[in-house]
Amino acid sequence: MPAGRAAVVFTAAAALLSNSAIAAETPDELVARGRAVLEAAGGCTCHTDFDDDGPPLAGGRPLSTPFGVYYSTNITPDPETGIGRWSDADFARAMREGRAPDGSAYFPVFPYTSFTGMSDEDLRALKAYLFSLAPVRRENRPHDVWPPFSWRLSARIWQWLHFEPARFSPDPSQTAAWNRGAYLVHAVAHCGECHTPRTLTGAIDRSRWLAGASDGPEGELAPNITPHETTGIGRWTATDLVWYLQMGFDPDGDDAQGLMRETIEHGFQHVPRTDLEAIATYLATVPPIENRLLDHADHADHADPEP
């Protein structure tokens, strides 16, 4: 057998082996891995109505956007009101193509625009974890959005304009850690959904990737997390970022608030350190973009120092 072909066979065998290693995982291991995926996604807290003490992941949380108020959906495995009847394929299609099992298009308030990059294995595990939870019976609430944004067809048109399903593809010129970080930031942790400004039609402005937004979901300001020295997080060390995602404290000792605090509490603080370091590795290489949203120390005389 020629050496080249032998190498191919060897690589294929290795790939098979690693796949079978995953296939060999017990249901409990699959569920545990799924829980880790959910945590790396920030805990999917949009699906929990904290203000009304709603049951975890049973939806009904109002999400205000410039287009109106959307209500998150029940993603517990209740067969009537949740996703209990969904097949693996239904779940993958919702997450990666933004389509409901009946084929209708989801509004991009559901960040399938990021989840489209997720791997088969992560999706399978995430679904297994969600299906391991106690089903909660809680009807989904209709969105309170102005026409034409309220029409399902407009979601389809939006997808046609702005959305192309695409799996994350690693950059072979980068390290494994960088690629892991890029995968997490782009796909699972869906950082860009809040931290990237949007265009008038609500599409993520990829030319200003992670440059922050003053009017993110729920009207919250999402800071610039590009490595820009004075308006982004260019002065943070990787250690600062890991600490922030574990403890909820920035280098100035200020605490994370709002949605970020939720995602840390229910998600990122549980993410393995190596993954958080990978996120820091990737973020340090994103193009720095000047976009001042917070008053940093050098501008502290105008606003409160608690930014």
Add this chain to the structure above:
Amino acid sequence: MAVRLVDRPLGLLALVVFASVAALPARAQSPAASDEGTIRYRQKLMSGVGADMGAIGDILKYGLPLQSHIATYATLLSQRSELVAAAFERDVSAGPTDAKPEIWQEPEAFREKTQAMKDEADKLAAIAAGGDAAAIGQQVKALGDACGSCHDSFRKPKEESYKRAGAGS
């Protein structure tokens, strides 16, 4: 000009009297000067709280051999919590401040939050003296939660300071 005024003491006196009288209605109309001072002082105080928390963070996240400092910062934070309670007694909610009016609408709830800061800081001081790194980390988080819980109710969110500062200045 200055030399000529000094040459004419009466003229200088007249100018001073005029200036004082002219300043009177302005001061009566806007108590801005002291409000501004109150806001600026509160901001310095809160910056100090942040600096202490940041310093504790650096010691822990970089594993600096200065763990003994943490108890000192915790004691400082406990004392600062009393300063915070006192500094926010006077109702100054207009102007360039992130203090929410709720501080003065629900003074008891606010007082509970500053007390929680004190309690958690005191606990940290006690735990830090013991030196168990995991326990210290946990208590730092508990103290941080006390910060966050107060900020949740009584500090304006970042988007409000952004709008006040005039969009991306």
